[in-house]
Amino acid sequence: MADDPQTRFEQDLAIDPRVDSPAREGLTGTARGDVYEPRRDPEDITAAPDQRPMDEQPRWRQDFAIDTPEDNFIARRDFAKFLVLTSGAFVAGQAWIAAKSLVRDRRAPPGRQRIASLGMVPPGSAMMFTYPGDDPCLLIRMRDGKLVAYSQKCTHLSCAVVPKIDEGILRCPCHEGVFELATGRNIAGPPPRPLPVIELDVVGEDVFATGVTERTV
Amino acid sequence: MPVPQHLEFFVDPSRCIGCQACVHACTECDTHRGDAMIHLEYVDRGTSVQTVPVVCMHCEQPTCAEVCPADAIKRTGDGVVQSARKPRCIGCGNCVVACPFGVPELYIDRAIMMKCDMCYDRTSIGKKPMCATVCPSQALFFGTREQALALRPKSTPTNKFRFGEQSITTRVNVMVPRRPATPMQIDVTAAMDERPRNRSMRLPVLDTADPFAEVEV
Numbered sequence: 001m002a003d004d005p006q007t008r009f010e011q012d013l014a015i016d017p018r019v020d021s022p023a024r025e026g027l028t029g030t031a032r033g034d035v036y037e038p039r040r041d042p043e044d045i046t047a048a049p050d051q052r053p054m055d056e057q058p059r060w061r062q063d064f065a066i067d068t069p070e071d072n073f074i075a076r077r078d079f080a081k082f083l084v085l086t087s088g089a090f091v092a093g094q095a096w097i098a099a100k101s102l103v104r105d106r107r108a109p110p111g112r113q114r115i116a117s118l119g120m121v122p123p124g125s126a127m128m129f130t131y132p133g134d135d136p137c138l139l140i141r142m143r144d145g146k147l148v149a150y151s152q153k154c155t156h157l158s159c160a161v162v163p164k165i166d167e168g169i170l171r172c173p174c175h176e177g178v179f180e181l182a183t184g185r186n187i188a189g190p191p192p193r194p195l196p197v198i199e200l201d202v203v204g205e206d207v208f209a210t211g212v213t214e215r216t217v
Numbered sequence: 218m219p220v221p222q223h224l225e226f227f228v229d230p231s232r233c234i235g236c237q238a239c240v241h242a243c244t245e246c247d248t249h250r251g252d253a254m255i256h257l258e259y260v261d262r263g264t265s266v267q268t269v270p271v272v273c274m275h276c277e278q279p280t281c282a283e284v285c286p287a288d289a290i291k292r293t294g295d296g297v298v299q300s301a302r303k304p305r306c307i308g309c310g311n312c313v314v315a316c317p318f319g320v321p322e323l324y325i326d327r328a329i330m331m332k333c334d335m336c337y338d339r340t341s342i343g344k345k346p347m348c349a350t351v352c353p354s355q356a357l358f359f360g361t362r363e364q365a366l367a368l369r370p371k372s373t374p375t376n377k378f379r380f381g382e383q384s385i386t387t388r389v390n391v392m393v394p395r396r397p398a399t400p401m402q403i404d405v406t407a408a409m410d411e412r413p414r415n416r417s418m419r420l421p422v423l424d425t426a427d428p429f430a431e432v433e434v
Contacts, residue, residue, distance in 0.1 A: 049278040049383070066282040068291045068299075 109211050115139060116207045121147070126163045128152070131209045137198050138163055138170075139207065140181065147207065149198035150184045156191040170195065184215075193217070219295030220340040226349070227365045227374055228270060229392035232356035233257075235268035239348035239357055246336070246347055252324070254300075254333040255348050270357055272348065273298060273320045273333035274378075275388035281312035281321055281332075289330075296388045297337055301330040317380040317405070335389075371395055377402035 048057050065071045110132030121127050121141040129149075131137050136152040140163050150170065152160050159174035163181065170179040177189035184195040194215045201208040235257065243253040256271040279298045282290040289305035290312060292298045301312075301321075308328035312321040321332040336346035340359075344350075349359035358365055365374060374390035379402050393400060 049280075049283065064288050066279060066290075066292050068293050071288070071291055 110209075112201070113209050114206055115149075115209050117205045118202070118207065119205065121207075124165055126165065129209075131198060132212065136160065137209075139198075139200075140165065142181065147200055147202065148182065148184070149200055149209065150179075150195040151198065151212070153195075154191055155186065155193040155195060156189070161195070219293060220297055220335065220337070221343060222295065223361050224340070224343075224359060225362055225365070225374075226272065226335065226346070226389040227358040227360075227369075227392055228272065228389060229356045229358065229369065229372065230260075230267075230269040231392070231394075232354045233268050233270055234354050234356070235259075235266065236353060238351045238353060239270055242347045242351040243333075248338060249331055252331065254322075254331060256319070270348065270352075271318060271320060272346075272357070272389060273335065274318050274376075274385075275335060277386040277388070280315045280317060280383075280385075284311045284315040286311060293337075295341075297335050297340075299337065300332050300334045303329060306330055317378070317383065317385065365390075365392070373399050375400065375403060379404045379406070381406050 048054070048061060054062065063074065065074055113131055115129040115131060116127060116139055121139060123141050123145050124143050126138055126140040129137050129139055137149055138152050138161070139147065139149045141147050142165060150161075154161050154172040154174065154177055156172065156175060156177050159172050161170045161172045161177075161179060163170050165181065168181045169187070170181055170184070171177070172179075172189065172191065175190050177191040178187050179185060179191065179195050180187050184197055186192070186194050194217070196215070197213045198209050199211040199213060201210050237257055239255050240253045240257050243249075243255045244251060246254075254273075258269050258271055259265075260267045260269055275292075275296055275298045277296075279290065279292060282292065282298065285301075286309060287305045287307045289301040289307075290298065291302065306329045308323060308325070308330065310323045310330070312330055312332075313323050321330050323330050336344075336348075340346055345359040346357075349357045352358070355368070358368070362374065369392055371394060372392040373395050375393050376387045376390045378385045378387065384402070391403065393403065
């Protein structure tokens with residue numbers, strides 16, 4: 001048996017062919033990892049029971065491959081599909097947000113509306129009004145007589161904020177959010193953005209609301 | 218690391234003496250301690266003591282993997298059909314019903330199918346499967362085809378089986394007698410009704426009485 005594959009195998013390994021030699025266990029002995037070769041092309045080894053080629057097989061047989069290399073290939077392909085589709089969804093979402101903000105910027109500004117007279121808000125007090133439409137807002141007159149107005153809806157989850165004029169803050173009781181009274185900036189707690197500012201115009205004794213400025217920072 | 222291609226499994230049922238050494242060697246294995254993946258079956262227990270060891274035949278078209286709804290049975294590139302993957306197997310038992318050789322077994326307590334994987338931890342590093350190392354009559358032989366042919370001059374290995382309409386080619390070979398004629402394939406369903414022809418020894422002790430009849434004491 002000159003051309004015996006086991007003999008060649010042992011010669012490649014340089015194993016002592018005697019059965020009781022130390023490098024050898026049983027008949028075949030121990031082997032290094034680099035002496036084996038796979039029998040078939042790992043990309044094309046599934047044989048269907050009817051022996052017809054893979055192109056003629058039903059679709060499910062390609063999706064549920066029996067052989068491990070092909071199964072791993074399908075898992076890789078599914079992962080690539082997942083990556084592409086998920087990033088595509090993110091791109092579509094960003095485009096949707098951009099389109100919405102464009103539409104919002106082009107919307108006509110709310111009209112000018114009289115909301116109070118100066119006599120209704122002495123220094124150190126606040127009053128509620130709605131502007132534009134039914135949106136609740138706060139008109140606040142600070143100790144030095146300066147007037148500010150903000151939307152009352154907290155930018156976190158739309159709870160009503162409470163003005164604390166002596167402490168110089170607007171406090172949201174729901175989750176302990178705090179806004180600065182003078183500017184409406186979010187200074188503590190969960191609110192992500194400052195309160196929208198209602199622009200005011202004082203003509204004589206009358207206070208008018210002229211617009212809303214939404215801010216992101 | 219794959220099982221080397223020149224090493225093959227040869228099962229010679231006519232040499233089996235029913236000593237259960239393979240079963241107990243299989244039970245010792247750490248990967249499934251206490252459970253034997255090899256089955257030792259009686260051919261016709263009423264009239265004969267002939268046993269046959271049943272290992273996984275590692276089909277070219279594995280029926281167990283074909284019917285698996287959870288995609289849990291996979292074959293590696295070297296042609297070895299692996300046991301069910303634990304994260305995938307749902308313990309439905311489809312493979313148990315489908316396998317024509319009756320190899321897979323369902324372990325209800327851990328809800329998983331386990332079957333012979335040709336001792337992949339051993340054969341993939343060039344060692345023999347556990348059952349083949351202990352078989353005293355070499356009914357289970359693992360080695361090169363040249364060695365098998367030299368050891369069994371009156372037999373020839375075959376790996377083609379027919380179960381009714383289904384043809385199966387396997388990686389594991391079964392030794393069949395050369396005479397009177399070397400079969401092209403083993404027609405298992407047709408052979409089920411066949412009686413043994415020569416060299417068979419009948420033990421007619423049970424012919425007169427029904428062995429499973431209830432005995433009145």
